[in-house]
Amino acid sequence: MRDIFDAELTQLGDDLVTLAGRVERAITDAGVALLTADLALAETVIAGDLEIDALERDLDERCVLLLAQQAPVATDLRIVVSALRMSATMERMGDLARHVAQVARGRYPRHAIPHGLSGTFAEMHDAAVRVARRLTTLLENRDLAIAESIEQDDDLLDELHEDSFTALLGGSWTGTPQETVDVTLVGRYYERFGDHGVSVARRVVYLVTGNVGEEISAS
């Protein structure tokens, strides 16, 4: 019985890594589509979000089945409940990637992000991709140093988000209302990638160490 349960927990871990990998792909492609005005890539991300949603549903069903059939307690229970939460958060990261891709598609053939801010958004993209890639690695190997570096990239995303507001509100902004709207929304999506990444990372830390971080839920 215990062997079967261990195999199922391992499978659950593998499913989380698969989901994280798909989300990493979506975030990477969405950012490239945004920064290079690549319509086909934007469409790929938008269509691919259905797959991420399906992966989340499968993972959740597996969790509920595990709870029903194995009635786990203590650490095992914590793992299953955490998996439910992490899958919901990663599904949300997939939604955000879709939103970024939708902005890219909506402005095509123009670039959604005006030239003067393309450097800031390229940095945001790089940081978001690092967060997503490290989440996948963290879920694979539970190396807590990785969790720390995710927190750092979240701080960087907050700073870059602030920079984008400074550009919009500093008095020398000459963008159109559409550009202002796009910079505002896309900046927020990137800031949220960081929050969600930290939320998942802290759950992994909690599972490994038993220590609750300052605040697990992404705000």
Place this chain on the structure above:
Amino acid sequence: MRDIFDAELTQLGDDLVTLAGRVERAITDAGVALLTADLALAETVIAGDLEIDALERDLDERCVLLLAQQAPVATDLRIVVSALRMSATMERMGDLARHVAQVARGRYPRHAIPHGLSGTFAEMHDAAVRVARRLTTLLENRDLAIAESIEQDDDLLDELHEDSFTALLGGSWTGTPQETVDVTLVGRYYERFGDHGVSVARRVVYLVTGNVGEEISAS
């Protein structure tokens, strides 16, 4: 044993209603703070979000304890897992109310929403308050007609959100970049209230209609 479990499930339902009530209060106050530039009320919402976070944590701990001690199956398990999800979604609605209040506070003593859009945002506020109030009622009495009316207000929020973009992008917009940013962000927060409300409502519908199905198959 079963009696104790039933009492705990009832308590879980009561906790969800309490959480929904606190979120309803936050959404109501945040909107009033926004529309009337009421600094004190904005501060109340911002400070009160910590209470909502604490209610969510308590509720989640109760769910995990229930899973560990009672090992529920079938409908009971679905109720507990749904409670975990609904509490996370309502906590998120509380965060959004805090974000609205933070915009109101940041622009004080000015109104964040320019005069020309105050009617649209007053309608968004009304719809969001109805969504939150009906969620509380739905969690109390499980009347599925209420779930339907939440879906309708979500549609209305989507329309009003579109209206706000039309105003920004229609060519006659003369607002400052700060106003454009605020309208963009606050409009998105209101649109998300509707999405989250529908998410919780659908979980209640699933629980209720699932229950009916089980009763039928058991008889």
